[in-house]
Amino acid sequence: MTETIALPDNAIEVRGLEKTYAGTKKAAPKTALRGVDLVIPRGSMFGLLGPNGAGKSTLINILSGIVNKSAGTVTIWGRDIDKQPRDAAAALGVVPQEIVADVFFTPREALEVQAGFYGVPKNERRSDELLAALGLSDKANAYVRALSGGMKRRLMVAKALVHNPPILILDEPTAGVDVELRRQLWEYVRKINAEGVTILLTTHYLEEAQELCDTIAIVNRGQVVACEPTPQLLRRLDTRNVVVTPEGELDGLPTVKGFEVVGRPNGAFAISYKKGQSSVEQVLAAVRAAGVTIADISTEDPDLEDVFLALTYGDASQVDPTKD
């Protein structure tokens, strides 16, 4: 008889998560997470985006049981990591940031060893299926040290999946992966997501998150500063800058009706506008109407830093006072 187990609505639930790394003789204690709440619905392709040091790896390492939290609760696939740590860990497949190559095993052996580690019975193992799915069949019996970086990373994805976990975590999966392999990796990740596997992906790149993820959470300095469906988040980030170099020298910054003007080096100035509300033509018309003759223009899309500032301080043009 097959037992019917109710599936949880949320693959991962994190509440009030805090982490302070203990200090040493040389270093002061370091707070990496400051009250993180995060709900990752079952079946989603969820992006965790943030700059270096934001706390993404700390969060992932707590989920995978490698780092102990200081406070808060974490539930993975309906299991509290404090009460059912083994069951919680079994629901996860984790592809770590660094490539860890088992130099003494062939890819097939590496998968078999990993399956043994998870107690997957021999008749339920799917090493060959995974090798094929990740384009590694012809390397099944090669020495792992003979594989390229991209192949090693795909082998790590295969290893994370040997026990058929309902959740796959990819920590910076495309660092050092070339364009073609990246495309293949994403194709596979999309496929298993369509088959029901919940994906949690961390990245520094807004582009990567926006291409793949249905929901994006942005973490900055140990806090979630935004967590929204991708299209909604992108609408909030539709600010663009037009940088104008005027003909000749201006007597101070011009007053451009309807737009805020910010000075730039060498007499240039920048105007930011919402793509959904105005166009470059409208900005330039307003600049000309202000009596400025334009020598040159360029446009800039916001980078992640602008995004964090915009989300954290409500206004991309404000300067973060805590930054050096």
Ligand SMILES: Nc1ncnc2c1ncn2[C@@H]1O[C@H](COP(=O)(O)OP(=O)(O)OP(=O)(O)O)[C@@H](O)[C@H]1O
């Ligand atoms: N073992 C540790 N001991 C002390 N501090 C740590 C430790 N691990 C991380 N930190 C600090 O905690 C903060 C968050 O780091 P974390 O690695 O979680 O960020 P991240 O967003 O994953 O960055 P990256 O993208 O560079 O991996 C950083 O300030 C980091 O220096």
